[in-house]
Amino acid sequence: MIVKDAVCPFCGCLCDDIEVEVEGNRVVAVTNACELGMTKFMGEKRMKNPILRDGNRWKDITYDEAIRYAADMLLSAERPLLYGWSGTHGEAQCVGVHMAELIHGVIDNTSSVCHGPSILAIQEVGHPGCTLGVVKNRADLVIYWGSNPIDAHPRHLSRYTRYAEGFFLENAFRDRKVIVVDVRKTETANIADEFIQIKPGGDYAVLSALRAIVQGKVDTIPRTVAGVTRAQLVRVANLCKSAKFGAVYFGLGLTMTQGKYKNIRNAIELISELNRHTKFTISAMRGHYNVYGSNEVNTWMTGYPFGIDFSRGIAFYNPGETTAVDILARKECDAALIVGSDPAAHFPRRCLEHLADIPVVQLDPYPNATTAFCNVQIPVAVTGIDAEGTAYRMDGVPIRTRRVLSTDYLSDEEVLSRMYALMQEAS
C-alpha cells in the first residue's frame, strides 16, 4: 500500500507531499522526504510498553498503572512542570494546558530554549511575515541569516526558495537571488549568490548598519562592520531595496547568539523599514514540526506562547522566571511531565541535576537521553506515523497529519486525556 500526501513530522517545513510505501504494517520506502524525514518514517526501535524505574532496573508496567502513576505524581506536586510539547499534535497540547491549569502547574514548551527570544522581539515590535507560498511565488530575493537549511530544513530550498518554481518568476532559479549571512561558510552559503561573513557576535552591528544605509545614512558607516566591508553592505542594502519581494529567514544563529532577542528586534525593524521602499517579510526557521502549534495552542488557551505559570490560578507569563530552565535551575520544580521533547539532551547541567532528584514521567515513543532521568516512560503513537492530529507549519499553516500505520499504541492525546480524567476525579 502507498500512502500519498503524508505529512512529515520532523521539522517546521511540515512537508505534506510525502509518499510512504507500507508492507505488512511496516514502512518499506519513503519518497519525496529528505534524509531527516525518511529516517523518522523508517522508524527507530520503539519502546514496547510503559516502564517503571525499580532501583537500578526497569520494570514493565501497564498503561493503566503508568497513567495512574503520572496522575498521582502531578496531583501531589507543589510546583509541577509540564514541558516539551513541540513533538506532539495540537489536540494533546490542549489537554496539557487544561492539566496545568487544574494542578496550578507551569507549562512550557521547547521554544523557551529555542526561538523564545524571537518571540520576545515580536512582542516588542511585531512580525511582518507571510506564508511560505507567498515567498515561493514572488520572492526575487531570499536571505538566510544564521540558518543553514541544507542541514536543518533540507527541503526549504526546494519547496519554497532557491529551487522552487514561482508564479511570478519566469526562470525562478536564475531570477531569484539568495544571500546567506553567517559566521562560517556553511553548505547553504555554497549555493548562495552572495555570502556575508560576520565575525561571531557581530549580527546586531551589521543589522544596524544595514538599517542606516536603507535610511540613506551611508556616510555614518565605518569601512568595516563586524568584518563586513562597507562596500558589501551597501551592495546588499541596494539589492534589498531594488528587490520586488524580499524574504528573510533567520535561525538560531541570530536568535541564540550575542544580543539574542535584540538581534531579532533589529532584524524586524530593518524589515519594517524596507517595507517603506518595497515588499519584505521575515520569518523564523522553526525547528520541531509542531513547535509553532504549541505556541498557537498555548496562546489561544492561555494568552501566552510559552512559559505559563498557573500557580496563582491565573495564567502568568514571565520568561526567565516561568520557563522550564529557570524553574529547574532554581530547584523549585518538584515533579515533571515531559511530552514530545528531550530536555536531557539540551538543558544545562544544573537543570539536569535537579531533574535527577525529582519524579519524572515522560511520554515518548523512543528511549532518549531523558529516559535516564525518568521514573516512568510511556511509549505513545508517533504523530504522522501511527497517530493523526494537527500540526502548525513554521508559517502558521495548520495541516492534519495522516496515519500511515495502524498500531496499538495510544496517542499522546489519549494518554493525557486519561491522565486528566483521573486528575479531575481526584480534585
Next chain:
Amino acid sequence: MTELLVKNACVIDPLRGINGEVMDIAIRNGKIVEEVSDAAEVVDARGMLTMPGGIDSHTHICGTKVNFGRYMSPEDMRAGRTPRQGAMHATSGYSVPTTYGNSYRYSVMGYTTLLEGAMAPLEARHTHEEFSYTPLQDTMANTLFDGNWGILEAIRDGDTKRVAAIIAWTLSAVKGFGVKLTNPGGTEAWQWGKNVTCIRDPVPYFEVTPAEIIRSVVEANELLHLPHSVHLHCNNLGTPGNYTCTLGSFGLIPDLNKKRQTLYATHVQFHAYGGSGWKDFCSKSEPIANYVNMRPQIVIDMGQVMFGRTTTMTADGPMEFNLYRLHHDKWSNHDVELETGSGIIPVIYRRKNLVNSIMWAIGLELALLTKSPWQCLLTTDNPNGAPFVKYPEIIALLMSKRYRDAEFATVHPDTESRVPLPAIERELDWHEIAVMTRAGGARALGIQDLGKGHLAPGADADVAIYPLRIDEVDPAAEYQKVIDGFSQTEYTIKRGRVVARRGECLVHGSNATFWVRPKVPENYDMGKDPDFIEKFDRYYTVRMRNYPVQDEYLTRSRCIETEADL
C-alpha cells in the same frame, strides 16, 4: 428529555412581531416548543427583558490573525485575567481575550451566536480549532475571497459561473459560511507592497478592478443561493474622503434577493470619512445613511469606535501598514498565498484626539440616521473599534440623547464643527436595540430559518434574560441602568440550558458551527477541474488533498446545503 419553562418573561422578539409582551417560553431538548410538561424546570423571569440570544454579525474572535494579536501582546493578556473557577477555565486578555475569555464574556452579555469576520481559507483549520474552544456560542466564518487567484482570473475571463464554482468548492472545503471581500484586490496588490485606492484601480498583473470583483462575486453569491449575502469591507478603509469610494461601491449593487440584502457592508464607520486630509477630516455619515435609506438591498454594521486601548486586526494588510506609519507602534503582517493577507497593530483611541472623536461620533450617527434598524447592526468590528464588552455602553448611547451629550462634552472641542451628532435627537427604543443585536443579525446572515434570532416553536432555545424592567427604566435618563442591565444577564440560555447566571458561566458547553455546501453540477466541480487542480499543485505549498478541513474539527457540524444555478 430535558424541559425548561421560562415564566413571566417580558419578551421582545422582532422577527415574530412581539414587542414587550409578558409570556412564558417553553423549551424541550434545546428547542423552543409550544408547551412543556409539569415536570419542566422553571426559570422565573419576573417580568425581565427577554430576547433571543444575541448575534454578533461581525466580530474577530478566532483564527490566525486573532491569535497573533494575542501572541504579540502580553501587555493585553495581562490586562484582563481571571482564574479557573467552577466550570470556567482561566482567561486572559482585554481587547483580544483568549477563546474562553471571549466565550464567557459574550455569554454573560447574552450572546449565543458569533460570526467570525474573516477567515483565510488556507488557515481555516486554525479558526475551527479555536471555535471548538469557544464553547458557549454557535459560530460561523466569513471566508476571504478578495485576492483569490482563481477568482481574479475567472473575473478577467468574464466567467461568473466559474467564480461561483470556485467559491462553492472553497466554502465546502474549508467549512466556511459566508463570502467575505476585504479591500477587494488590495490584498493581492499588497503582496507587492502596493494597494488599490478605490474601485476603479486595476489589480497588478490580474488587471481586474475592485468594482469588477465586487459585482462579479455578488452575482456568484446569488447564483449559489447562499444564506448570507456578500460581506464587504470596502476599499480605502480609514482614509479621509473615503466616503465617495464607499458610495461608489454601494452603487454597484443591484437588488437580487427577496429574502435579505444583496450586500452586507461591514464597519461602515471606518468608510464614512470626509475631508481631503487629516486637517479637514470630518463625518460623512449623512450621505452614507441617506444612501442606505434608499437601498433596501444594503445592510451595514456600525463598526463603532469607543475610547481606550484596543488592537486592530484585519485582512486589509496595506491599511494596517499605513496605520503603523501613523502610530509607530508594533506592526504585524501576514500575507497568505493565492488568497489574501492580514495585519495587526495596537491602538489607543483618545477623547483628546480630534480624529478619534470624530470617528466615535460617526458610528453613532450611522445608527441614528439609518431609518430602519434592520439595515444598521450594532458592532464595533470587535476588537477594531473597541472590544465587544463595550456594547452595553453603545446601546445606552443610542437610547439616550442625554448620555450622548454628556459624553460629547468630554471629547475634542473641535468635534462639534465636523459632525452632525449633536443635532440628532433620535433615541432608539428597546425594540430597535433588539433588532440591531439579534433579529437583524439573524435576517442579514440568513439564519432565521435555521432557528436563530427568534423564539418561535422550532427555533434553537437561545435566550437572553436581562435584569431590566422596560416598563420601569427610562433609558433616556437612566442610562447607567441600561449599561448595567446589558452588561450581565440574569440568565443566558443556550440550546435549552442555563449557561450563564449573573456573570458566572455554569457549564462547559459545546459549540456548533454553521457552514455551507453549495451543490454544483459535475462540470463546475473544481475538485475535478484539470486547470484548477494543476494551478493548485504548482502554486500552493499545501497539497490539494490536505487542504480541506476534516469533519474532526467541528464539534457539532451544521451543514447548510444549497442548490446552485449553474
